[in-house]
Amino acid sequence: MSRGHNFSAGPAALPEAVLRRAQAELLEWGASGASVMEVSHRGKEFMAMAEQAEADLRELLAVPANYKVLFLQGGATQQFAQIPMNLARRDQRVDYVVTGDWGEKAVREARSLAQVHVAASSAAVNHTAIPPRADWDLDPNAAYVHYTPNETIRGVEFFDIPDVGDVPLIADMSSTILSRPIDVSRFGLIYAGAQKNIGPSGIVVVIVREDLLARCPADMPKIFNFAEHAAQNSLLNTPNTFGWYLAGLIFQWLKAEGGLAVMEQRNRRKAETLYRYIDESGFYANPVDPAARSWMNVPFTLARAELDAAFLQESKEAGLLALKGHKLVGGMRASLYNAVTQDSVDALVAFMRDFARRNG
Numbered sequence: 223m224s225r226g227h228n229f230s231a232g233p234a235a236l237p238e239a240v241l242r243r244a245q246a247e248l249l250e251w252g253a254s255g256a257s258v259m260e261v262s263h264r265g266k267e268f269m270a271m272a273e274q275a276e277a278d279l280r281e282l283l284a285v286p287a288n289y290k291v292l293f294l295q296g297g298a299t300q301q302f303a304q305i306p307m308n309l310a311r312r313d314q315r316v317d318y319v320v321t322g323d324w325g326e327k328a329v330r331e332a333r334s335l336a337q338v339h340v341a342a343s344s345a346a347v348n349h350t351a352i353p354p355r356a357d358w359d360l361d362p363n364a365a366y367v368h369y370t371p372n373e374t375i376r377g378v379e380f381f382d383i384p385d386v387g388d389v390p391l392i393a394d395m396s397s398t399i400l401s402r403p404i405d406v407s408r409f410g411l412i413y414a415g416a417q418k419n420i421g422p423s424g425i426v427v428v429i430v431r432e433d434l435l436a437r438c439p440a441d442m443p444k445i446f447n448f449a450e451h452a453a454q455n456s457l458l459n460t461p462n463t464f465g466w467y468l469a470g471l472i473f474q475w476l477k478a479e480g481g482l483a484v485m486e487q488r489n490r491r492k493a494e495t496l497y498r499y500i501d502e503s504g505f506y507a508n509p510v511d512p513a514a515r516s517w518m519n520v521p522f523t524l525a526r527a528e529l530d531a532a533f534l535q536e537s538k539e540a541g542l543l544a545l546k547g548h549k550l551v552g553g554m555r556a557s558l559y560n561a562v563t564q565d566s567v568d569a570l571v572a573f574m575r576d577f578a579r580r581n582g
């Protein structure tokens with residue numbers, strides 16, 4: 223058996239060392255005499271693991287003490303609804319800055335729950351750039367400002383945190399969290415589906431400033447209420463125990479690798495390697511404003527779309543997996559999350575060079 227170079231956009235590559243450890247302790251987890259999937263989520267062992275995972279994530283991201291960290295279910299998509307349900311009243315304005323397809327979806331889900339205002343959008347340029355900050359129409363009385371720091375489908379990333387004054391800033395960090403250090407204190411709430419940089423699918427991490435929990439309406443279903451989940455340490459009901467455990471192993475792996483400053487160096491280099499080759503190739507192209515090119519998701523097209531099928535077939539045969547672009551965009555996409563190594567990127571560029579030479 224040989225594992226391929228995995229460029230999947232999500233569920234995405236996991237570090238091989240983590241998978242091997244999970245394999246080694248799959249049948250007997252610690253001293254529990256059972257697998258991690260077979261023990262109570264309210265037992266001592268599971269609770270200790272859950273606490274350690276949270277502590278490690280807090281350390282990695284330097285999460286300030288006045289933030290709660292929640293491990294929930296329903297994915298980032300559930301957060302598109304859960305956030306307005308908790309943090310805005312129906313008659314309140316909420317501002318959305320839209321730089322891609324996930325931001326569009328967040329807007330659609332929020333529409334029935336609050337007064338959604340699209341404060342800025344890059345739709346007019348096909349979501350290939352970030353609208354200039356001076357053009358954002360923000361309301362200082364909005365309940366929050368929502369944006370997507372990395373748009374996974376078209377590969378548009380913010381490299382600074384927008385200044386939105388005193389209005390809580392909410393970020394869908396699903397495809398960029400843990401790729402480099404961030405200043406959590408600038409945010410009211412951060413959320414991220416796990417299956418890109420945190421672990422397997424089935425968990426969404428929510429990091430929320432404590433004072434915002436006072437907004438959660440008392441009359442909403444408990445299962446959607448952030449304050450309830452915070453009060454019960456995300457154990458309101460049975461969590462995704464295996465996903466939580468694996469996320470914990472990823473956090474330990476990240477710490478052992480040197481933390482997010484090291485990830486930043488590696489991720490910058492991986493992205494530079496690929497964009498530099500695309501730009502100089504004269505055969506491949508990436509349409510995104512160079513100032514906003516994502517480190518995590520690199521969409522690209524071939525000189526002639528008729529070659530797409532051959533590119534996908536041959537790249538797969540060469541052990542380069544999951545390069546097909548999102549159906550909304552076409553072409554190719556290489557996702558370069560933390561678990562994707564420089565070796566994998568070098569192998570991709572070598573293949574692309576050879577393919578261009580043969581077909582250019």
Ligand SMILES: *Cc1c(COP(=O)(O)O)cnc(C)c1O
Nearest residue numbers: 297298299324374394396397415
């Ligand atoms: C993958 C992704 C989502 C969707 O996550 P689910 O867990 O499938 O709901 C939302 N936002 C962004 C930015 C993503 O990359």
